[in-house]
Amino acid sequence: MQDGEKNWMLPLLAASCLSCAAKFEEVLTPPLPEFLMHLPAEITKDSLWRMELHLLHTLEWHLLALTPFSFIDRFIFLCGLKQKFFEDFQEKRGRMVEIIRDSLEYTDFLRYAPSTV
Numbered sequence: 001m002q003d004g005e006k007n008w009m010l011p012l013l014a015a016s017c018l019s020c021a022a023k024f025e026e027v028l029t030p031p032l033p034e035f036l037m038h039l040p041a042e043i044t045k046d047s048l049w050r051m052e053l054h055l056l057h058t059l060e061w062h063l064l065a066l067t068p069f070s071f072i073d074r075f076i077f078l079c080g081l082k083q084k085f086f087e088d089f090q091e092k093r094g095r096m097v098e099i100i101r102d103s104l105e106y107t108d109f110l111r112y113a114p115s116t117v
Contacts, residue, residue, distance in 0.1 A: 008040045015039055016051040068100045 015035045022029045032045045039048075064070070076092055 008042045011039050012043050012047065012051050013055070015043070015048055016055050019048065020052055020055060069097070072096050 015038075019029070019032065019035055032048055035048060036043060036045060072093060075096065076089065079092075
């Protein structure tokens with residue numbers, strides 16, 4: 001690859017990093033066309049979006065919305081309950097789901113700090 005062919009790669013990576021950082025930090029993120037105004041003409045909205053995905057994949061960032069349900073299996077593991085006791089495992093898991101769902105109805109405890117609960 002010639003140096004002239006690589007001139008757009010660094011600005012593309014930099015813009016992708018800025019775009020990803022803005023999505024984590026800002027409430028209202030700038031739209032991709034705002035980033036494109038300052039980049040070489042070869043860079044398109046689609047290439048910027050693909051570079052963001054490639055960047056996150058390379059960094060092994062798995063973006064998920066965490067909920068209490070995300071931690072159920074971890075709690076069961078920490079309690080020492082193995083999946084080999086399948087019936088007991090399913091029972092405990094079901095009870096945890098039930099407690100989480102029931103807690104959604106009662107919001108009185110929200111006035112306390114998380115460390116107090």
